Amino acid sequence: MARRDQDQEARSSADTGCRAGCGACCIAPSISSPIPGMPDGKPQGVRCVQLDADNLCRLFGDPRRPEVCRAFDYDPELCGENRDQALARIAALEVST
DSSP, X not given: OOHHHHHHHHHHHHHHTOOTTOOGGGTSSOBOSOBXXXXXXXXXXXXXXXXXXXXXXXXXXXXXXXXHHXXXXXXXXXXXXXXXXXXXXXXXXXXXX
């Protein structure tokens, strides 16, 4: 992803309340649909290969990005006050479903 696109994603995330660079939603849940580089999806707790070093999605805005990822939205109750809370809460939700 180009730096400009990452900056745009970070601004967009900030507008919706999402913590730029958090990446919890790209680590904690399992994803059953194919992801470029992960044709069988990804297990719970495994970092998505499309998550860059700054914890930003390389597929943001790309039509190859799985629908489940596009649909996932910031929720203050789920994401908590920090990244560690988000990881724990999303993982707990994953286990309960």
